[in-house]
Amino acid sequence: MRVLAVWGAVVAVGAVVLGGGTAVAAAVPEADLAYHGAASMAGGRVDVRFTPRNHGPAAVPDATVRLRWSEPLVDGQTFPEGCARSAARVVLCRVGALAADGVGKRVEMWVRLRGVPSEVLLEIDTVWNGGTVDRNRENDRQRVLVLDSGDAYYF
Known part of the structure; x- marks a missing residue:
């Protein structure tokens, strides 16, 4: 009898946990962040400009993007407001913040790389999306090979 009572309590708790977990998962808003822009390089200086966009369906209360280069940056550079090494x-x-189906403020910066490489790989991705879920990670993760040619490479 005691075993059946314990088993019943375990089943009841499991139902509450599963039910609660499902309700929590369903309550998380979904957003689709994307970054589109261009990068160019000449003499070890990389110019980057991009615009964040939220394809929705929910708004994003706050977002942070990471820009990662395959070569180290020169120390002591100044970055635009809201950006930090x-x-x-x-x-x-x-x-x-990005409204649903909204476009954010354009980000423009230049960085100086150590040395003068002939190419650099720039990777851009979201590191914080304000607690929303992004099921389409393909358009907020960009990889751009930028050659030291002065030409713009679009993403």
Whole structure:
């Protein structure tokens, strides 16, 4: 009898946990962040400009994007407001709130790389999306090979 009572309590608790977990998962808003822009490089200086976009369906209360280069950056650089260096090859930029089907403020920066490489791989991805779920990670993760040609490479 005691075993049946314990088993019944376990089943009841499991139902509450599963039910609660399902309700919580369903309540998380979904958004689809994307970044589109261009990058160019000449003489070890990389110019980057991109615009964040939220394809929805929910708004994003706050978002942060990471820009990571395959080559280290020169120390002591100045970045645009909302952007900060977080590692030898990484800069984080707060893009802020994005309305559903909204376009954010354009981010423009240039960075100087150590040395003068003939190419650099730039990777851009979301590191914070304000607690929303993004099921389409293909358009908020960009990889761009930028050659030291002065030409713009679009993403």
